[in-house]
Amino acid sequence: MKGAAHTEVYLDNNATTPVLPVAAEAAMHAMQRGYGNPSSSHATGIKAKAELETTRALARQLIGARSGDIVFTSGATEGIQxxxxxxxxxxxxxxxxGAATLLLYGATEHKAVPESLKHWNRVLQLNATVKAIPVDQHGVLDSGFIREHLTAAVMICTMAANNETGVKQDLVALEQLIRSVNPQVYWMVDCVQALGKMSLNIADTSIDYAPFSGHKLYAPKGIGFLYVRKDTPYQPFIAGGGQESGLRSGTENLPGIAALHAIFSELAKTSGSAFQTEDTLWHYRQQLIAALRQVFPALVLNSDIPHVVPTTINFSVPGFYSKDIMDLFDAAGIRVSSGSACSSKVPSSFVLDAMGLDSWRSQGAIRLSFGPAMTKVECEHACQAIAALKAVVSKHCLVLTDATPTLEIHARGLLQLKHEALCSYVLICPDSLKALVIDPVLPLAGRIANIIQGHGLQLKAVLDTHLHQDHQSARTELLTLLGNPCAASGCDVLGWPEHSPEIQLGPYQLTRLATPGHTPEAVSILLYKQQQLLCAFTGDVILPGGVGRTDLPGGDISALANSIRLLAGKVGQHTLLLSSHDYAQRFFTSLALAATEQPLIQALLNNQPHTEWQPQLQQQAVTLQQASSYFCGLVEVSLSDATDVIAPAHLADFLQQWPQMQVVDVREPHEQSAGALAQYLPAAYLAQHSVQEIPLSKLADAVIHRQLHCEQPLLLVCRSGNRSLVACKVLGRLGFKQVFNLKGGTALLC
Structure with a gap:
């Protein structure tokens, strides 16, 4: 079904590892030949029992646990519980x-630890206080905080090595501190990211509990083990048949344990092991960082020597969010992780936040992690794949270079750039090599400057539709970044050249219309091409799904109503209206859509008296004042969906059944360059069709220039199926009736 083969470079080993061949063979042998139950007394059971106990002995050897219990579990989460x-x-x-009793955990711990502490504290009704131990900028635990609070603690939970940053804690120093302050406190150390990456001598410590996980070290998922120090209290978490000497009931997972046996045997080898020496791992780290710096010269490491294990590289790049790099790498078949928490806004790493790093580093963090069994060939292949992206980021001006600028196909016309709910617009004329910016926001200033500088464009003007009350315009910052190509003097407060009724940009003309109400100075900017109206930039007068608020200083309900009516007299029913905010992922609207989605706007357009619509605006203001976040207008979120969702397994049949189907790639241009969608599509389809590339940032431009047709059936595709679903909703609102979304995107086609 697919075209050219797509080689995957897997660099997310802290999330999970592939199963090592010797481990897979051992597990298969246990399933097919060594399948006895260790509790059975016949020969087959005795063999299984021997496998189990040999593996347990190897585990003791590797972690240096001469005494205490080794309990096989389903993985680290069970061991933590x-x-x-x-x-x-x-x-x-x-x-x-009671509240005076403390349960302490490191602020950068895996969420499994604090969430389990909170859960069992509540269930067991201890009603203790769960408290996070701060870390410094290197991710190292605050010893002063521990010393101050440990006397009141009954349990302290720390990590050997952090899963996001690779930061390792000094367990020797921690032990000295912990036992000098509170010898009786129970101490758990999460060792999931430690085995095979740093030395562990449990016997030489007073660690009470140490959970381990198999799938972080080339074993299958569903197997792990827990170390429990001798004479440390232990309550069986799973009761039943009394397996594991009564410490963990349930028939043991012999295939998983056999896989662990194979892994432990490799780790124990003094030569010829699949696992690399520590010096080799540090060398791999240096090679990978060097390749990353070829692509991103401004890269900043968020954790580094001497505080880390070698196999984790956590970095950020100024001007990039983690999703930007994730999308780029994923399109090129390079699998990395952001390690960020999910959010309706820009995701942020709670680990880097706890370290006190700048928000741009937390929001842009990428975790690249390789396993201790990485080979030299695999490392070289990964470095080559990363370095190959240098040409892509240069072509699309993600990073500025000295290369001769070329205006690639998507860096022309209208670009809609978004940061959370904020929208900025860049209009580019390819013939005159000039550009104009509307409603610039600070988080996008660097990106916009790169586009303009990288393509050798001349900046004509930087305009705002109004003085934004929730954020400052980035006009000054953008002009500074670009060397002040158009002087701020001679312009009004919104950047419009004084004494100029219109701005000419090649074939484009821009005029403005005073539309106060949300703010007193607000304008709408009308965009024409060869005297034909293309769209209107309405600021916060009309939002996709709502209208601007009027309850802030300078707001005026009557003025807003008059502005909407005035605007309606200048634009057509289906002219695209582009706002400075998009709270519901709708990208744009039109008068016809606005009237359908907001009865208030219909009332205004019908010239109903103030008594009909003024109370509605006032009620919206009350709702907005009570909101936990600032909004420039009230928007009702639409639950509309795509016409249908197509499963990847049915793609070939689907395209055959719809011979007129147009596949549309809505990924951003750098993703399209890094990995063409055509390689995933059936050859029969490609023989008759080409893929239409329309990034979300160019969706408005495509609608304006009629690159998409309502009657044409469309299948939209992105990396994960999320952005293509958004695009389906946007087009569905415009009247496209046959819009389909590929479930899971290219990720499920790989």
Whole structure:
């Protein structure tokens, strides 16, 4: 079905690792030949029991645990639960409960730890106080905080190495501190990211609990083990048949344990092991960082020597959000992670936030992690794949270079750039090599400057539709970045050249229309091409799905009503209206859509008296004043969906059934250059059709210039299926009846 083969470079090993061939073979052998139940007394069961105990002995050897218990579990999360439940039940038995009792954990711990502490604290009714231990800018735990609070703690949870940053804690120094302050506190150390990457000598420590996970170290998912120090309280988390000496009931996962046996055997080898030496891993790290710097010269490491294990590289690039780099890398078949929490806004890494790093680093963080069994060939292949992206970021002006600028196909016409709910617009005339910016916002200033400088464009003007009350215009910053090509003097407060009724940009003409109400100085900017109206930039007068608020200083309900009516007299029913905010992922609207989605606007257009619509605006103002976040207008979120969702497995049949279907790639241009969509499509389709490339940033431009047709059936595709679904909704609102979305996007076609 696919075209050219797409080689995957997997660099997200902290999330999970591929299963090492020897481990897969061992697991298969256990399933097919060594399938006995270790609890059975016959020969087949005895063999299985021997496999289990040999693996347990190897685990002891590798972590340096001469005493204590090694309990096989389903993975780290189970081990964490068992540890926390055991410690908390012991504390409750000692009557150590109530708000004065503390449960401490590192602020950068995996969420499994604090969430488990909170859960079992509530379920077991300790009612203790769960408190995070701060870290410094390197991710190292605050020893002063520990010293101050540890006397009141019954449990402290720390990490050997962090899953996002690779930061390792000094367990020797921690132990000295912990045991000098509170010898009786129960201490759990998350060792998931440690085995195979740093030395562990559990026997030489007073660590009480140490969970490990198999799938972070080339074993299958569903297997792990927990170390419990001798004489440390332990409460079986799973009761039943008494397996694991009564510490964890349930028939043991022998295929998983056999895989662990194979992994442990490789780790124990003194030569010829699949696992690399620490010096080799540091060398790989240097090679990968060098390749990254070829693509992103301004790259900043968020964690580094001497505080890290070698296999984790956490970095940020000024001007890039993590999603930007994720999309670029994923299109090129390079798998990395952002390590960021999900959010309706720009995702941010809670780990980097806890380290106190700048927000741009937290919002732009990328985690590249390789495994300790990486080969030299794999490292070289990864470096080559990364370095190949230098040409892509140069072509699309993501990073400025000395290369001769060329105006690629998408860097022309109208670009709609977005930051959260904020919208900025760049209008580019390819013939005159001039550009104009409307409603610039600071987070996008660098991106806009790169586009203009990288393509050798002359900046004609930087305009605002109004003085924004939720953010400052980036006009001054943008002009500074570009060397003040158009002087700020001689312009009004919104950047419009004085004594100029219109601005000419090649075949484009821009005029303005006073539309106060949201703010007193607000204007709408009308864009014409060869005297034909293309669209209107309405600021916050009309939003996709709503209208601007009028309850702030300078706001005027009557003025807003008059402005909407005035605007309606200048534009057509289906002229695109482009706002400075998009709160519901609708990208743009029109008078016809606005009247349908907002009865208030219909009332205004019908010239109904103030008594009909003024109370509605006042009620909207009350709603907005009560909102937890600032909004420039009230927007009702639409739940409309695509016409249908197509499963990747049915793609070939679907395209055959719809011979007129047009496949549209809505990924951004740099993704399209890094990995063409055609390689994933059936050859039969490509013999008759070409893929239409319309990034979301050019969707408005495509609608304006009628590159898409309502009667044409469309299949929209992106990396994950999320952006293409948004585009389906946008086009559906415009009247496109046969718009389909590819579920899972290219990710499920790989």
């Amino acid at each position: 068992a540890s926390i439940v055991s410690a908390l039940m012991a504390a409750r038995a000692q009557s150590k409960t």
